Amino acid sequence: QQIQEELNKQLFDNLVSFLRQSHPDFQEKTTEWTRGMKSREIPTAALVLGVNVTDHNLTFRSLTDVLQNNITPYIAMLEAKNCAGIKNLMQKLMEQLMNCQIDEEPLEDEDYVQVSQKRIRCSMSSLVTWYESVTKKTDTGTPSKRASPSSKYGQYPPVVVVLKDMESFSTKVLQDFIVISSEHIHELPLVMVFGIATSPMMIHNVLPHSVSSLLCIELFQSLSCKEHLSTVIDKLLLTPQYPFKLGEKALQVLINIFLYHDFSVQNFIKGYQLCIVEHFYSQPLSVLCCQLADAKTRANALSHDQCENVRRLPSFRRYVESQVAEKQIALLTEDSCLKETVQELLQDLHIYHENYISALRCLHVFTSFLPKHPLGKQIRELHCTCLEDRVWETEEYESSLQLARMLNKSDLVTMLQQCVEIFVSSSGKQSDEIVEKLKEFLTQFQKLEAEAFQEPDVSISSPKELQKKTDLYHLQKTLLELKESKRSKKLTKFELLRFEVVDYIDSLVRKYLLPADHKTLHEVVYFNTASVLREHLNAAPRIALHTALNNPYCYLKNQALRSDGGSISNKAPDICIVYRLHLECGRLINLVDWLEAFTTVMMAAEGPNADAASSDQDDDVIHARFIRAVSELELLGFIKPSKQKTDHVARLTWGGC
16 A cells, blocks of 8 residues: 555646646636636546556545545545436435535534435536535635635635546436536536546547537546556565565466456455465464564474474475484484574575575666666566576576676666665675675776776777788788787776676676575475465356356255265255256257256155145146256356257257366
């Protein structure tokens, strides 16, 4: 929420400024923007939020808070699903506006005109009358208590109508509302805000020119959802402040769902929360993740069972195998020795995270200067690459080093300055040494620049000298000398320094960007079970539907629904029985045979001595239940009526799930 408020601050500030100058006639002032507004035009803000519709609600809630704190208490949020007609729209509008409460002072009955939603017609004239009643002045010319409950709004605060999903509104409803509102714009300071998910051109596609000309539109563009996600990952995941981390597979699942499904940052956060719940639920040692920096307290609090769980971790077993024999025995048999070792390993893991994040940001700066390079992309993708494997062993990294050895001086200096800022803000123990080394490189570049003004460029043979040697022998000799000099040419001081800088950055990458799964006890803080995440987040409706209809016990947990050996229980819901029977049929299903099979299953519990009269009555009930179950199966899309035979239905689904 804090990140979203920071990202939307500029957008909301611009909207507030727009609303302040929207109605000069009421505010008794004019601006350059309002001078161009015609007499009947409605000030309209076109707020382009992007296709991530699920994130819009949070944005509009924040917008409402900002407007109520700065501009007006009169705000109505309208959705297309509640505004099928103009009457419904006006009713929702008046319900929301007349319920506004900003009672900073107690109201007196004589100063307050009670307006009841039930006693008035839902019309724009009634809305104008209500607005006049709540903003009226007394005979002495001073505002009444109801008229001015707060001085921050002014005498005539605007009435803001927000259409959250403008594309979903009926064209006729929008046209009627805009035309009616424009007729009363001199009596009611109305401002519209259109929430747009696609493009601003949608306004002109939906509204004819005669209606759109009644709007004085200003465009407001929010940050793209990709930029929003990059900021969230940068401040939420790429920080040592929060010990819990996502592994490469789990992070890639969340990013793929974001990029290929909904572009929703809110859903990404929900997936991240699900990872936290799954990690702390399934990992017995997740208690060590709570306060990773306070490793001593957490390690000493380990019980004997938790010590045994530590010994079972694959990364810890590799660590034990790398120790000498005496140390191995102590780690496997003595809990006190194990706790001390775990304390050291947790502290090392915390230091690793601090150094990893700084080195990752430095590498991102380093690759961002390379033109259209695969590694010069967003930091989230670079982070996934580093988590997956040793990044320095990839072909992209090798090519990036070759390109970096051809960077010019200005790019190198800018890159080094940004890396200095990254490591200065880092809390890692070795950051000071790295900062000193990077500053040393910057000093050497400054010295080279000073020497370049003093030392002229000396070449082996100038063009004038070549022109003097006109005879063929001397000319050939000079050209051969030039060719040999290019082969054995010594590197300049700048080139040597550039190579040294690139090699130093390469050494930082190899030292600090080791994949997390190579670190001991990484299982304590990293969640990387992508299969569990996909099971919860990637919907499989056909599998769920088949499971529910084929084995209702899986969801209902009723012992009477247990079936052994593939038999069909008559205690199951009717639709489950019909579904199980239809699986045994071919492409066309005879309804009469289907009914007989259904009746056989239903009558299985009754003995052969059933009463004939009651049996006839039961047949009618069973017939009705069968018809209802078949209709439900058709509604779910498993069958459809057949045109070949009227007493048959066609089966639509095949194969197992």
